[in-house]
Amino acid sequence: MAESLYISELGLPEVKELWNRKFGREVYEVFSSFVTIEYEEFLGFMTSLLPGLAEEFMVDYIRELADSGDYPNLIWDSAPLGQTLSLLETPAMMVKHLNMAPRIYSRLRRGSKTRESILGIIKRWRNLSKESVDFLCKRVEFSLVTIPEALAVQQLDGICAELGRFGFKVNQMVINNVVKSADSDFLREKARGQERYISQLRSRFANLRIVELPLFSNEIKGIERLKLVTNALFG
DSSP, X not given: OGGGOOOOOOOHHHHHHHHIIIIIHHHHHHHHTTSOOOHHHHXXXXXXXXXXXXXXXXXXHHHHHHHHOOOSOOOOOOOOHHHHHHHHHHHHHHHHHHHHXXXXXXXXXXXXXXXXXXXXXXXXXXXXXXXXXXXXXXXXXXXXXXXXXXXXXXXXXXXXXXXXXXXXXXXXXXXXXXXXXXXXXXXXXXXXXXXHHHHHHHHHTTTSEEEEEEOOSSOOOSHHHHHHHHHHHHO
């Protein structure tokens, strides 16, 4: 298993590189023709102007991995709920902004090196955003991860409604930290409390594949412990 497992973690340096490769230098060249600004300052300006910049290129990076055909399966471990919903909304937000952009930026001239107009760059960016939206709606399946506790269960209806609003498909739910071996009064009491919420989840989300992931005694680190999780998730 380890030989076919690859992990990539995206941070700000990687997102900057994605921006550089696709749009950054071209856009900077146009702006710097009439405003004196260093590239790092320009990147900070664009990030504040378009708060979803990093998220936009993160989705595009994952889409490119899928399109490459190098990996039969991609697992995207997204951020917690609030950040993820913001991320998923970004491509559609970008499309809306970029549809108005020609009226805003039409007076900006071409870059002296690339000779590409700002409107040409915007058209490419708009196409990228539309591709990201299509990718998320048509090719990504979401797995909800929850725990058998009151607040987590109450939040799920709202989460599913939000995902449905974007047209995203949810096909699986993972119930994490389920007590399977109750060999103490503490664990027996905890297991009894979990049973009610697990029953609610299985009833309310009967249309989803539901997997119970046991509460492990050790932190999941290393290949051997990862195999335990694999067996629990996939059988």
